[in-house]
Amino acid sequence: MTEMADMTFGWLLTIVAGGLTMISLGIIIIATKILKSFQKS
Amino acid sequence: MSVAVNAPMAGKLLSVDVKVGDKVKKNDPVATLEAMKMEIKVFAPSDGTVASINAEADTNVDPTTVIVTLD
Amino acid sequence: MLDVITNQNFLYNVFGGFTHLTWQAIVMIIIGGILLYLGVAKDYEPLLLVPIGFGCILANLPLTELIHVPRELFVFHDGVREILSSTGLLPLQEGVRLVDQGILDVLYDAGIGNELFPCLLFIGIGAMTDFGPLLQNPRILLLGGAGQFGIFLTLMLALVLGYDKMEAICIAIIGACDGPTSIYITSKFNPSLLGPISVAAYSYMSLVPIIQPPIMRLCTTKKEREMSMSYDVLKPVTQTTKTLFPVVVTIITLLIAPVGAPLMGTLMLGNFLRESKVTGKLVKSAENEIASITTLFLGLTVGSTMNGDVFLTVKTLGILALGFIAICGDTAFGVFGAKIMNIFSRVKINPLIGAAGISAFPMAARVVHKVGCEANPQTYLLMHAMGVNTGGQIGSVLAASVMIAIITTLQIMQLIPM
Numbered sequence: 001m002t003e004m005a006d007m008t009f010g011w012l013l014t015i016v017a018g019g020l021t022m023i024s025l026g027i028i029i030i031a032t033k034i035l036k037s038f039q040k041s
Numbered sequence: 042m043s044v045a046v047n048a049p050m051a052g053k054l055l056s057v058d059v060k061v062g063d064k065v066k067k068n069d070p071v072a073t074l075e076a077m078k079m080e081i082k083v084f085a086p087s088d089g090t091v092a093s094i095n096a097e098a099d100t101n102v103d104p105t106t107v108i109v110t111l112d
Numbered sequence: 113m114l115d116v117i118t119n120q121n122f123l124y125n126v127f128g129g130f131t132h133l134t135w136q137a138i139v140m141i142i143i144g145g146i147l148l149y150l151g152v153a154k155d156y157e158p159l160l161l162v163p164i165g166f167g168c169i170l171a172n173l174p175l176t177e178l179i180h181v182p183r184e185l186f187v188f189h190d191g192v193r194e195i196l197s198s199t200g201l202l203p204l205q206e207g208v209r210l211v212d213q214g215i216l217d218v219l220y221d222a223g224i225g226n227e228l229f230p231c232l233l234f235i236g237i238g239a240m241t242d243f244g245p246l247l248q249n250p251r252i253l254l255l256g257g258a259g260q261f262g263i264f265l266t267l268m269l270a271l272v273l274g275y276d277k278m279e280a281i282c283i284a285i286i287g288a289c290d291g292p293t294s295i296y297i298t299s300k301f302n303p304s305l306l307g308p309i310s311v312a313a314y315s316y317m318s319l320v321p322i323i324q325p326p327i328m329r330l331c332t333t334k335k336e337r338e339m340s341m342s343y344d345v346l347k348p349v350t351q352t353t354k355t356l357f358p359v360v361v362t363i364i365t366l367l368i369a370p371v372g373a374p375l376m377g378t379l380m381l382g383n384f385l386r387e388s389k390v391t392g393k394l395v396k397s398a399e400n401e402i403a404s405i406t407t408l409f410l411g412l413t414v415g416s417t418m419n420g421d422v423f424l425t426v427k428t429l430g431i432l433a434l435g436f437i438a439i440c441g442d443t444a445f446g447v448f449g450a451k452i453m454n455i456f457s458r459v460k461i462n463p464l465i466g467a468a469g470i471s472a473f474p475m476a477a478r479v480v481h482k483v484g485c486e487a488n489p490q491t492y493l494l495m496h497a498m499g500v501n502t503g504g505q506i507g508s509v510l511a512a513s514v515m516i517a518i519i520t521t522l523q524i525m526q527l528i529p530m
Contacts, residue, residue, distance in 0.1 A: 003527065003528060003529065004522065004527040004528055006271045006276075006277060006280075007268075007271060007272075009271070009277050009522070009528060010264075010267050010268045010271045010280070011268075012518075012522075013264070013267060013281075013515060013518060013519075014264040014267065014268065016514075016518055017264070017511065017514045017515045017518055018260075018261060018264055018511075020368065020369075020514045020518075021257050021260060021507065021510050021511045021514050022254065022257045024364065024365060024368050024369075024510055024514070025253050025254055025256065025257045025503075025506070025507065025510065026254070027364055027368075028250075028253060028360075028361055028364055028365070028506070029250045029251055029253050029254070031360050031361075031364060032247060032250040032253075032353075032357065032360070033250060035353050035356055035357065035360065036247070036250075036349060036353055038352075038353075039349065039350045039352065039353055049343065049492035050343055050492055050494060050495045051495070068489040068490070076494055076495070077474055077477070077478075077494060077495075077498055078474070079474075079478050079481070079494065081481070081492065081494060082485075082489075084489035084490060086490060104343045
């Protein structure tokens, strides 16, 4: 395959890595809330 | 009306910087806390006279602890 | 005998230290001196700048043969390679020299080349971090992610300026505002930039208290800064939650980005040691002895890679400038992230705490507290900011892991060079 253009690489990384980071943080937040819901009972 | 000044956050009370009977203005420092290795001044929420000191230096405090009350 | 002494070759080699001194070496020794001065006299991150500065001076004195950079141009006299090259199985490329390992070469191979040192540091960082304030208000973890967007801003800028992909990644990662993460990524993708990148990352981290406040004021109105945040909403979390948190985070993040295991795994291992409360000795070693020893070796070795030929280029200047933009970008993105969160949520937060969404811990949180306090003495942001700040540590490691995952995938697909 031919090498990817520099800016395509930049955008790809920004969108995919940025998005995936935020989604993962979201999942951690949900997991933390579940953890905390156990402590109330 | 008396105003209770609570510790703004959990930490160690380093010193109370006022005496009973002192007049304080809003935003005057009344006590010093240590939290997360940082010294934090606790400021008076309103003008008044210090009516009582309710906490001792070198003790651990949290937001439920009243440090001083103002009249 | 006299003719031996006056022989040009003899003089040249006995006084080799003087005769081999190049102007690049002199400039680098001066830079090493400046780093030492900043560390010793100005107290900017002395634990790092002192070993880096000293390493830089050591390595740039000629003929010391302590370390050989750039490393691609040397082959070492260690067993296997020597035998291979003597039998002609490992042909030496043009310009490559066969040399003995210097002591700093050994340290380089032991901990920088294979990215071990930054990971050891992460165990210590994990052991020092209290995720309590974050757990009390988990949604602020999003701000720890928002604070990483300076990375992507810098990545784009670096690419526009003509840095190649791997260089751009290493420069951008300064925006994680995290020394070990920057060193990890750089030694993985472009070790020749280790010197300038780590100097930029650590200098800007120590300058956080100076860089951040003007940006924070620029991005907020006085009214926004004055907002006080109550601590009533923050119910203390139980020890069980705190203990389980690192395990849960490890499992989730490593399922998403398995290649991030060396970073996230060690960070969370350190934190689990701390919160489990049964490994007091290990926690003490991790945050004191292991962290100190690693910092010394890491700083010394990184400093010694600051070879004049590599360091004294326009590239380095660009890296320093882009690194600065990265940290300003992080601050701005964090603040705006907080403003966006305010649009969507009922419980409002002071946008200033978004600026703590970087991994410079605990400086960023203290800066936020101070700026908030200036605007309104009745606002006590420290603990909220601490929560965001620890979130920033998770955010930066996570962003780095995800980036490594994507880059290695692209490399396997041969869309970008190895």
